[in-house]
Amino acid sequence: MPPQSSAAIIDRRLKKLLRRFIPRRIRAALHGYRSLPARVAQLEGRLAEPTASAPHSSINAHERRVFSQNGEDGILEYIFQMVGVTNRTFVEFGVETGRECNTANLSLNRGWRGLLMDVDEDAVKAACEYYAEQLGSEAERVKIVAARVTPDNINALLRQNDIAGVIDLLSVDIDGNDLWVWQAIELIQPRVVVIEYNASLGPTRSLATVYDAAFNRFDKHPSGLYHGASLMALARVGRRRGYLLVGCESTGTNAFFVWEAAAAGSGLGEVTTLQAFYPMQPRTYTLSVDEQFDVIKGLEFAEI
Secondary structure (H helix, E strand, C coil): CCCCCHHHHHHHHHHHHHHHHCCHHHHHHCHHHCCCHHHHHHHHHHHHCCCCCCCCCHHHHHCCCCCCCCCHHHHHHHHHHHHCCCCCEEEEECCCCCCCCCCHHHHHHCCCEEEEEECCHHHHHHHHHHHHHHHHHHHHHEEEEECCCCCCCHHHHHHHCCCCEEEEEEEECCCCCHHHHHHHCCCEEEEEEEEECCHHHCCCCCEEECCCCCCCHHHHCCCCCCCCECHHHHHHHHHHCCEEEEEECCCCCEEEEEEHHHHCCCCCCCCCHHHHCCCCHHHHCCCCHHHHHHHHCCCCEEEC
């Protein structure tokens, strides 16, 4: 497969931003601009801007974007400064082309190794080409696999790719079954977990979408607001698994958890969901969090 052009990559990234953050009626209005680099820069700039409110926890002062979608790169550097590292190994799924993900800075700039997975075979091919180009003779440090990750196959996928035991980082972003997959993982013990939460469910509801192996958020509801799990639901699952919620990044997309054994003596403390929660900024341009939930509250949810 020939390398993707810059325009194709930009268009792909913008489509992801539109699908994830912008209500359908707004996306329709923007349809004619989807391939314009200037529009991409404008949208990404808005998403990367820090919130006007004060930082909610210690991690927010460290937000910085290198390859991550928002400020995750800086937060992860800060967390690992506090808790230290062991084998510099990661697992991340839902990476698309791997150019904008939570582990790229670690593998490309810090010498980490690990496993990347995505369901889109074309995206995985593009990621393989990109990492081969960037890492050269060290390309074997990052293995990239095309797979639809589910609770039923996650441990087999890890076993097939020789990932087991304690690792430093797990990052989960699959826009649907995130909580169910995290809950099913048995083969690895990540010291830090980054996982997407659905801010449209608010900070106090403990809800997740009902498991569906072929989950597609826009098939479930045209708004795209029905996906994943609330921050409270993730915090409860994390607590059962021995993880402390230490905060969320300020665009209201990802939550950060640290394994209790790693957090001990580090200075990183657990925060409540009310302390950590940020609404998803672009969604609040048109609807409040309560209004977002009103759109989807008639759909089926699992209580966690």
